[in-house]
Amino acid sequence: MILSPTNPGAETPALELRALRKTFGGSVAVNGLDLGVRAGEFFALLGPNGAGKTTTLRMIAGLLPADSGEISIFGVDARRQSIDAKRITAWLPDEPMLYDKLDPLEYLEFVAGLWGVEPETARARANELLEMLELWKHRHERCEGFSRGMKQKVALAGALIHDPLLLMLDEPLTGLDAAAARLVKDILVERTRAGRSIILTTHILEVAERLADRIGIIHHGRLVAMGTLDELRAAAGGAHSTLEDVFLELTRPTEKAA
Amino acid sequence: MIGRPGSLPWLVHHDLRLSFLRMRAMFGRRGPLTIAAIVLVALAAIHLLVWPLAAWFVNARADAHSARYYYPLLACAALFVLPWLISQALMSSTRALYSRGDLDLLLASPVSARVVVAARALAVAIEAIASVGIFLFPIANMNALLGGAHWLAIYPAMLASGLIASAIGLTLTVLLFRLMGPRRTRFAAQIVATFIASAFVLGGQIVNVLPEHMRDSIMAAFDNPAPGGLFDPGGPLWLPVRAAMGDGGDLAIWCATAIVAFALVAIGLGPNFMASAVRSAGAAATSAPARSRRDRRFRAGVGVALRMKEWRLLARDPWLASQMLLQVIYTLPISVVIWRSQVGGGSPALAASPFIVVIASQISASLAWLAVSSEDAPEFIATAPVPRARVERGKIEAVFAPLALLLAGPLIGLALIAPVDAALTALIACAAAGSTALLNLWHPMPGKRAQLMRRHSQSKIVGLMEHMMSLCWAVVMVATVLRSPAAILPVFIVAAMLWFNRPRAPRAPAANVAFGAG
16 A cells, blocks of 8 residues: 555554564664654654664664664554655754755655655645745755755755655754754644644754654663653653753663673 | 884884775785785786897897887887876875864974975875885896896886975965865865876877877987987986986985985975865865855756756865876876777778777766765665665666766767767767676675775676776777677677676665664
8 A cells, every 4th residue: 555645544653563573784783673663753763873763763764774673664564664654754964964956946856756756746835845944045056055954954855855654754953953953843743733743863852852742762772761751750760850861871881790 | 113203214114004004904814924925926027028028128229129119118218207206296295284184283293394205205205205116126126137237226216206296286275275275175186196197108109109200200310319318228217217217416416306306295295285284174174165145946856856966066076076087097098009900991880989988987987886885874875765676776767867968078079980880989988887886786895985996895796897898898889880790799798797796685775784783
């Protein structure tokens, strides 16, 4: 079954990972990860450096083959039907992947072409996104002269132009100033209100605390906690603790056996 | 420590150290002893190779027949070396402006702009000298061994030539910057350097390229030169040649001229160069103005999207255009040599066809590398719902259109003279372009677009295969024009090369799969 953006399938989970595993040489990056994201949910995936967050997102996006396990995106088996899965997803890495010599409109035309968006729809959506992201007056300027924040916004427009059902964002607020970060956060919240699902990794715990419906914490490639902020607090044993307290408690380095 | 920190020698040492480290990086992870052994063996081989030339130079003056060619050959060498040095200096100067490297750090430091520019210009001069010295210095050494120590004067003469070339390169860069502004200077400098460097190639082939009656006239002018004229070895234009041959007075004048010119440029244009550097940084920080501000409709389809993207990136990178133009110019003299060799009755098809085929294979390889290996966003494309094969097909389609545009003129011209040969040339050019494009598709060598001309440093085998394919197709073309059945053999060789290089295992989902960070 191929889902269209107008047929999100609210009953079907947006993302299901089962026993997902990935190793690089002898090093285990993701170790039997089980994770579920509901349709229309804003999910934050947290973890210390090297925990396996980016590797997980890259496997979901089809950039890294998993060693074993299952990846299901709105019921589509992403490991076997990768093209169908890619059609309904978008991936935004922490480093924006743009073409310096193209302007934002040309970039969006290119992305829309790859995702097979009808030209008329794509043009209208591009205009809307450029307006929304305050890039309209720069639409004919080449990206090579853009600041980091502007490049990140162009990349976000590219990720949204085909109206993906599942949006994966890897540290999307890195390098953004306060105003741009606020704008991006507002747009992401608006997407979830429109029924789209978001999975986001971040080191800024305040972002997860304020935006996410549920939070998953991975450590050494394993899910160590998942739930709402209150559920995590309860699990960590302190009703008044902050997400930072919970995070540090759950990802504290284990003492070496004497 | 070489000199006081921030002084000219200290900065020159810093620049040369960086150049040395870049050169060392080309040897990969080999140890210093292995590198030294490779360099020594290479130097010994070059010295042995130039031995016959050195012997000829030493004995030329004694032999009446050889003596006639003595000065023309030296003139060719000068035509060969000086444009090359100037071209290298111009390229390095513009690269210093736009690639910047540590220029921002130096500009922000309390070191005088004149010292910074002088150090950069000296490094430019030394790098330019090294690029040609690797061939010239062994000749000087062997000549000195066989014919006397005066030949070692090539060393100081070359150093002086390098300083003059660096001064000219710096001046041209500042002039271009003033005349054309920061945006156009880079492109203009590349084109100027390309044409100057083409003089290097044509200088080397001048004896073969010139028509016979012109060659005879030039030789006659060398035999009976007008005093002080263009062909008089005692005239002022020959001063650098006499300096290189060890004439003490001329060497002193040449070196003094070089030092004065270099100092004048470094002192006089230093602040200008630095001001240009600041403006070029400003230019890089603002995007290029759009040619058309009209909002047009989007086009549909994966193929169109990929083709438009590739063509736009190509059209907007003049440096790439200049590099490919250089490839065409380098190949041109071979065509003239074949034509003038009178094989096949001096047929224009015999001259043009191999040239077209070689250009097709080489440019196709370059374009395919740009489209496949130097993709700016390989992972982004890998996340698109498009099979990898479709992406690759789109990119190869994108490669062939500019190539067809480039070759249309020569092919139409050939068709007017020899229509059958033109059709055969078009067919073989397509095969040649396809073969090198496939090689690059099957063996991607990831790199940045600016590394186009150094792409083979990643895989010497692929580079060798690429050149062998070009050569094979040129032989196929010559044999076809001569209607020889021998044309079949190189086709089989290319087919065999492609067969052995075909992809054997399923490829990774993305072109440049990197490890996850978190």
